[in-house]
Structure formats: structure tokens, C-alpha cells
Amino acid sequence: MVVLHTVIAIVLIILLIIRFKVDPVISLIIGSLYLGLATGVGFTATIVAIAAGFGEIMGEVGLLIGFGVLIGAMLHAMGAFRKMVTALVKGVGARRLPYALAAAMSTIFPSIYVDVQVVLGSPVVRATGPLIGRTGLPHMAGALGTGIFAGYVFVIPGLAAVSIAGLLHIPLGMWLIYGFLIGPVTALVTTLIFRLLLRGNYWKPDRDEVTDPALIELETTELVTEDTRTPPLFVCLLPILVPLVMIAFGAFAELFQFSNDFIAFLGDANFALFVGLLGAYLLCRGTLGLKGTNTAMGEGFHTTGEILLITGIGGSLGAVIGETGLDEILAGLFSADAAAPVILSILLAWFIAAVLHLAIGSVSVAAITAAGIIGPVLASISVSPLVIGLAIASGAMFALQVNSNFFWMFKALLGLSTQGTFKTLTMVTSIASVVSLPLVMAAALIA
Template identity: 75%
Template sequence: MVILHTVIAIMGVVALIIKGKVDPVISLIIGSLYLGLATGVGFTGTIGAITTGFGEIMAEVGLLIGFGVLIGSLLHAMGAFQKMVELLVNDVGGRRLPYALTAAMSTIFPSIYVDVQVVLASPVVRSAGPLIGRRGLPLMAGALGTGIFAGYVFVVPGLAAVSIAGLMGIPLGTWILYGIVLGPLTAIATTLIFRQLLRGRYWKPAADEELADSAELADGAEADGAGPSTTTDETDAPATDHPRTPPLLVCLLPILVPLVMIGGGAFAELFGVTSDAVAFIGDANLALFVGLLGAYLLARRTLGSEGTNNALGTGFHTTGEILLITGIGGSLGAVIAETGLDEILAGLFSADAGAPIVLSILLAWVIAAVLHLAIGSVSVASIAAAGIIAPVLGSIDVAPIAIGLAVASGAMFALQVNSNFFWMFKSLIGLSTQGTLKTLTIVTSIASLISLPLVMVIGLLA
């Protein structure tokens, strides 16, 4: 009965989000309440699990998410990411531009949110596409889509990456070591494969492009994502191109310095160099605070006090719902742990003694992929899947990093029409619905499938 009630709870959450257009925060709480009460956890036990689970995950990732949001908001307001886009256009040859774009989106741009990324980069896709060749527009669109989401799920400080690591108790330094390789590798490989796909008769400009739609957005105006949607992965922010923007390398220091601090701490631990000082410097919370402090000082010098406060206000506004969804993902996991489902799932994960690692990774991937197909939000699917699987990690003989990366891989599978981002992407790039399915949906599917065997290799070696 525990499995049945869990399925009912998850399907209920999905139905509320998709059919009822209920906010994911409310939907996840309703699902957690139902699951706890229906499985005999009890009134007090259910509420206790929800609050305890929320508090525990906030202790893990609350500051990380908040600091990351504020760093991205400040750098965006200073025009740092616009400067990066301009550099790609001016200094990279046409044939290499799709790979440079997807590499940048999957390594540097995860510090800002996916809808802001597409607003910033869509003018590059539209203007550079015709310069690359007859299939330049779909190739650039595919490179943009796969770069955004490969970075979002695999690369710190992407929201999905940080959330999965926190919910599953994976050290952020460990995640960085794997994700910083897996993210861009997946994005570049996907773009290579997609380029080959475009060589045939796959793309039909007359049916797949609607350039008239994007003409209205030629100046980089923001889209409201009109069209069928259920949830939105991110909250947009106004673009700013400030004439006093510091040099690009200086702008990127608030991102690069924290990554070096966290990565250095992880390498030190790997080589047995341990001390309080090393642990302090490599702590992810301290590292991101150092990045935030650097971004704040740069913003004060570039934007002044009022502009900095406005950028911080945008970041604070964005942080609220993100933290609630993430925290309630922890609540759902805590309720699941109280039901005893963790023991049942542990049995499923280890059912085949012949290939437990491969099957465990595949099962984690499938759970995340199904949730994404149903809900339409990469972040909500990542958080929900991590919350479901986290209670069983201690019971299976697979490295947690491999299971976490499998969740990340599955959560970006086949982004399609029930995602608000899908419609924003369509309008900003200038594609038909069919063309968006043939670019964004296909490249996220390819990226998910390409990364899965790579995660399996990590699981076998880790």
C-alpha cells in the first residue's frame, strides 16, 4: 500500500501542476500531506517530517542558492553576460561559434537563470545563424538549448545541480569535479550530433521557422512565455548594458574564485590534505559569499548604490519561490523516509545482482525523466526526483554522485510544450512550434541520452 499511496501522491502533484495550474509549492505540500496521512505516519508525524525535511535541506543549500541568485543578478545588471555574448560573436569564427556558444552557456552562464540566458543569447542566434549556413539558425538554436540545460543540471552554481547535490547530501566540491567536465562535454557532443542531423532533409525552413515573430523581439525585448504552460523554471530580470562594465575577466571573478575555492578544497581532501583552514577556505557557503562580496563591490563601482540595490532586489525576489520549492522537495523526501518506502525502493534498486550499478543509475534516470515529461519543469523534476531517491542512497551500493548525476541527466530529457521556457524559446528565436520541437526538444533528449552512459561509467569507476 505504501507504493500505491506514493504513486497516488506523485500523480496527484503532477495533476495539480498540469491540469489545475496549481503552483508547485502548494502542490508538493498537498502531496506530502496526503502521503504522510494515507500511509499511517500520523498527523503529528507528517507535519514533523515536512518541517524537519524543509529545515534540513535549507541548512544544506539555502545560503548556496541565495548567494548564487544574488551573484547572477548583480553580474547581469552590470552587463557582464552581455559582454560575454558580444565576445563570442566578435572573436570566434562562424563554424566554431555553435560550439563556443554551447560551451559558454554550459560553464559560465549557469550562474544566471535560464530565461535570462535565452533573452541575452537569442539575438546572437538570430543574427549569427544566417552567417553559418543554410541550417545556421536551427544549429545555433540547438547549441543554445543544450548549453543552457546541460549547464543548469550539471554545473555549479546551476540551480538544478545545487539542489540535487544538497537534497542527496553530495559534497558540492565532489559535484563540481564531475559536473564541470560532464556539462560542457555533453553540450558539445550534442551539438556535434545535432549538426549531423541537420545535414539531411530534417529541417524545413518554411514550416519550422517563423522569423516574423522574432522580428518584433529584434531588440532583445523580453517575451512573456505566452502559450500553454504549467511551471516556469526561472524568473526573468531586465537586461542592462552599462557603459562602465569592467573587463570581462574581472566580471567573471565572482564566479571563478568560488569555483577555485570549492574545487581546491575538494582536491585537498582527495589527496589527504586536511585542516580547519583548508576546510574553511573550501567551504561552499564561504566561497559563494566571497563571490557575492566581489560582485557587490563591482556593482557598487559600476552601477552605484541605487543600481546595486535594485539588482539585489531583483535577486531577493527571485530567491523566494526557488527556496520554497527546494525546501519542500526536502519535505517530500522526509515524509517518504517516514513511510518506510526507502526500504522498498532499496530493494528495487538492488534487485538485479548482475548489474546493480547500471540498473540503479537507469532507475534514477527514469524517475527524473518521467517527472520532467509530466511536470514540464527541469528544476521541479530534479528536486522531486532527488527527494524521492535521497532516502534510499544509504541502502544501495552505488556512489551517491552517480545517482545524483543520473537524476540531473534524466531531468532534462525532452523539454517540450508543457514548459513555459519552450514558448519563450520559440518566440525569441523565431521558430514555429514544430521547429521548436525539432530543436529544443530534440537536443535536450539527445543531451540526456548522451550523458546517461557517461554517468554509468562514473558509477562503475567511482
């Protein structure tokens, strides 16, 4: 009954938002209350889980979102993203931009949180989308989404990739080789398939995009009037690049076991983004003066409110699901023995991770939970732990949707309707999950 009630809760949330136009905050709370009460979690425990889930997510990403949004607001206000767009178009051409973005996100940036990636990447997507054509925004949004998550689950030091490898005792060097091949290939092929899908009548801008500027999050004002007033592009990008380098250095220091307390401090994402925020503030003060900087920051502060609320309530739903014991039910499905075919074992690992993601709404939690479920029975499976781990990574990406706080961040920051977010983020993560599955099966031939 837990599985049934979880499905009902997710469908209820989707119907409330899509069919009855109920605000996502209210819809998510209603779904969380139903699930907790229907599965016997209890009145008090359900409320405690909702509050605890909200607080836990805020503790993890609250500062990251706030700092990231403010960095984006100030860089946009002083014309940095317009300068970046111009350089990108000149460098790779408008038509190749989605593929360049997908490749970069899946190879260069997995060392940082997905929440930070979407905050820093969304202004570029929204600025470059119109250059590609009518479906430019969804194509760029899809490339951003698939690039982020293909890197997150396959490429070291993506959190999900590192977590799976650790739980299944897979040598990171071996994972690095296979993951670095599967991740970018998955991102690029998915971006191409999604482009083919967009050629028809799939995308309807009037329904799938938020056309009212007042309703688009991070709709900050570009305050510079002359391009010459904006600092050089490399200088403009330092508030983004420096935090990325700091976070990546901290991750690799831990990976290769030369970290210490000071390195961990420098590599902490919250501190790194604060350094970026400080840099953006100083650049903005030098470019726009005190008044312009305060205007840009004021718009950034205005943006963060709804994003933080929806993000936190997405965490509340995940916490209630965690109280239902769904993971224990799924553990019973994995009873493969030494005679089980390789493909069956891969499909079962993929399926468990995919179902967990659909239920929990967190790629990393789904991946970690699936690895925890499957790890104890690895000895009875005639398949390499590396292959099972890659199958878990593939399944954990499947169909990111409304019970994920990332879904609502993506929607708000990219100026999409809920339906448009389903058509981009949910679709590309589904495609990427399916596209990567045969690549994992191919890896089984040599691993």
C-alpha cells in the first residue's frame, strides 16, 4: 500500500498543479500531508517530517541559492552575461551552443552542487535561447538539465558518482574512466534527440514559457548603458570561476586524501560562493556605483523568496516519503543470484534506482539508497560492481519531476511554466536515463 499511496500522492500533486492551477507550494504540502496520513506515519510525525525536511534542505542549499542568485543578479546588471553570450556565439555559433553547454556541464562542472550549476547557468540559457530561434529556450534548457545530471551521476567528483562508487567499493580510478566516457556521450546524444523532438509542435511558447517578465525569477535589470563600462569578460567571470576552482580543489583534495581542515574550509561550497559574491559585489560597485549595486542586490533578494520556499517544501515531501519505509519494500525486489543474466541484473538495478527517484525526488538520495539496497547482495550477482553502479547512476536520473526541489528551481530560474518544465527537464532526464542504459550494457562487455 505504501507504493500505491506514494503514486497517488505524486499524481495528486501533478493534477493540482497542472489541471487545477493550484500553487505548487500548496500542492506539495497537500501531497505530503496525504502521503504521511495515508501510509500510517501519523499526524504528529507527518508534520515533524514536513518541518524537518524543509529545514534540512534549507541547511544544505539555502545559502547556496541566496549567494548564487545575488551573484547572477549583479553580473547581469553590469552586462556580464551579455558579454558572455556574445563570446559564446562568436566562438561556437548559435546552433552549437546547446551541445557546448551540455558538454561543459557534464565534464567541467560536476564538482559543484547541481543547485549552484542551475543558478549560475540559467542566465546564460535565457540570454542565448532567443539567438537560436523559436525553440531556443527549451533546447538550451534541455542541454543545461541533461548536462548537469549526466555529469552528476557519472563523472567524478559528482556527488552521486562518488557516493555510488564508495558504497559499492568501486575504485574511483576505474569509475573515472568509464564515467567520463558515458557521461558526456549521454549528454550530447540526449541534446541531439531532444532537438529532433522540438522540430514538431511539441513546444508551445505561449503555454510552456512564462512570458510576463514580472513572473520570471531572476529578472534583473541590466544597468550598464555602454559595453565599454563592463569589465573584460574574464574579469566578469571570476565571481563564477573562482568558486568553481575552490570547490573543485576541495573535492579533489578529499578524493586524493591530502585534504585538511583549511583546505576543507576553502573548498566548502558556501564559503566559495560567498567569495564569489564578494567579488561580484566589488565589481558591481566599481562598475555601477553604490546606487546601481543596491538596485541589483534588491532585485536579487526579491528573487530568492519563492525559490527558497518551493525548494524547502520539495524537501518536505522527500522527508515524508522517507518515513514511509519505501526503501525496505524495494529491497525485496533484488533477489538475483549467480544464475541471473547480466542484462537482467543491470535492468533491475536501473529499475530500483529509477523508482526510488520517482518516489523520493532526489537523484543523489535515490542513487545512495539504491546502492545501499543492492550492495549487500553484490556477492551473489555475476556482474561487475562497476557495471551495477553505472546502472544505478543511469536509473537515478530518470524523470526528474515535481517532488524534486531542483524541478522548481529550474522552472523559476529559466522562466518556464510547470508544463514547460515537464517538457524540458523531466523529458531530457528521462531520455538521458534511457540513452545511458545501453552504454552501461556495452560497458558490461569489457568491465
